[in-house]
Amino acid sequence: MKIAIVLPAVSLFSVDRPNSMETVIRTLVPAAEPDETIRIFCDAGAADHGDLNVQTVASGAARARDMIAALKAWDPDVIEFHQHIKSASHIARRFPNKTRLLYRHNDVKAPRSWIGRWRYAHRHRPFEGFVFVSDASRQTFLKDYPSLADRAFTVRNPIDAALWRSDVKLRDKLIVFSGRAIPEKGLDLLCQALPDVLNAHPDWRAALFLGDWAKHAEWAGPHVERLTAASDQADVYHDALLTQVRACLQRASIAVVPSVWAEPLGLVALEAHAAGVALISSGRGGLREASGDHALYVEPLTAKTLAQAIDLLIRDDDQRTGMARSGQRFVETHHTPAIRAAELARLRRRLGAMSAS
Template identity: 50%
Template sequence: MKIAIVLPPGYTFCAVEPNSIETVIRTLSVGSTDEIRVFCETGAKARDDIPVTEIDPGGNRLVRRKRMIGAVKAFAPDYVEFHQHAISASAIAGALKAIPNSLYRHNYVKKPKHLIDRWRNVWRNRSFDSFIFVSEAAKANFLGNYPQYAGRTYAVANPIDASLWPGDPLAKGKTIIFSGRAAPEKGLAPLCDALTEVLPRHPDWKAVLVLNRFGVHGDWAQAQIDKLPATQLTVLKDQPLDAVKAQMKSAAVAVVPSIWEEPFGLVALEAHAAGCAVVSSGTGGLREASSDHALYVAEVTGSALSEALERLIGDDELRVTLAQSGQAFVVDVHTREHRAIQLHQVRMGIARV
């Protein structure tokens, strides 16, 4: 089957600095027996073996969309998969009506604020044959607001290639790691509140904050960072994926303190695969990502996170057991092969090939 994967405006499908959506697409595409081509904008620092058609981002949005439509038509796919951005995807899908398609959402769809908002979304969704979500939680949330799509909405959890995130739970440094956007909804503030209590009590431990998109919330994020003891802190901003892997490999504990409803939580999978014991807020799809293999906090506060961290720091056996069970869980359940087969079946059903 010929599959066109259309990325949102601004996405370049870079091989060395991918965002989380591009990482999921790449992981699911490697080794596929289908003929997959990714359609994205120019500007990537490097490419890999997945075929890409680059679209010039110059000009107004109508000109850019016309280029994208022409490129996809030239590829003549059996199925088109639009990722994430419903507004631009709807306009392109409307010009490719003869080709079966889906809108692949990597986040929760916001509840409509009023009837006009609902009508606008339903009108936009008319361009899509089906919808794919990255967790059962995100799917259920969508159908709770739009039950009319129940017969054509699917959930395929994010995968991970655990071999790319090696880490031995028995060979870890005394490090607590956070990896994510430097944004309030990711729980950075309560985590920093917790670390201001925990780190001074344990001078042999340190924290590593790997912060993406620091420029967007930099002033706010820096105010949180400034609470922490500098001698026990490393802050890494906008790092390439290999640098994130290296930090995860050496960390003993990873904290995923998201306040908002996480669509799934790829960073939790990465932490598990790297052999970290995981402290999680459990919001949204995070419990699907970690199941019984994370230490969950009842609320995302500094005191709750501090208590969880103290528990893991003070109990070596619990920390290692949690790390080992989480690592085994993602290798067994969240493998690329398993999720790729699941997604292939969904795609085949949509395309009726």
């Protein structure tokens, strides 16, 4: 079976600077079933695609035309579009005899009017299946589009735990946050919570890895400045490489995912578990599916409750180490690439058989 994975515009599929969507794809493809031949179609611009089968098209006004031509030339059995429904729907309509999936890594926004509902219904029509990264995301989608229940499926994100694994006993007194510098990630709450915690524990430090900094610095900057002004124990990194984040998590003791929105799944939570870090989580959206019983959940989520949770794990070595160890075991057995790739392969075959009948 030939499978084309089509990334949305501006996705370069870079090894060093992947977004979470590209990381999921890069983790799943090497674990694909033996009868699956996969090619990834993305925009040109990155020189570090790794050893995967990648074909690029130039970005710009002719992108859709060139993508359609590239797909026709390769002639896949299944076309798996990731994320952007408008462009995916436009291209998918040119391939009525193929099995077409839309793979959503973020929640679908609810339509604001009957016109928006009609527009989305029109865009959904070409796809035989919709893949979501958590049951939470799937249920959010079905609240607005219940008629698509028989075409909506969950394949949770995998983690290549071996890339992240580190001994849970060999840890620095370090608290880590990694995420985009946007309000939804709870960065403002964390910046309020950390000064008191760090002042109470002068031998501990915090490291904040903030993505998309240039785009969101106007909002995030004042919060970060208040943190660094209140404590000299916090280090802030803008748009760091994935390797830098991984190296930090592999020596950290605590990771914090204080998202105030419903995370689709929370890849950063899987990464923290795999690295052997005790995780504090808001549990919003799919975060509980990511961590199961292996995170300390903060509810209600405020700066005060977040500070209390961090302080608790700093003071309790046994709980912190136990959580780190159990979380690491959990992702190594539950969120493996082999399990998720097999689920996806079964879904592709099932939809292919249905569309062929």
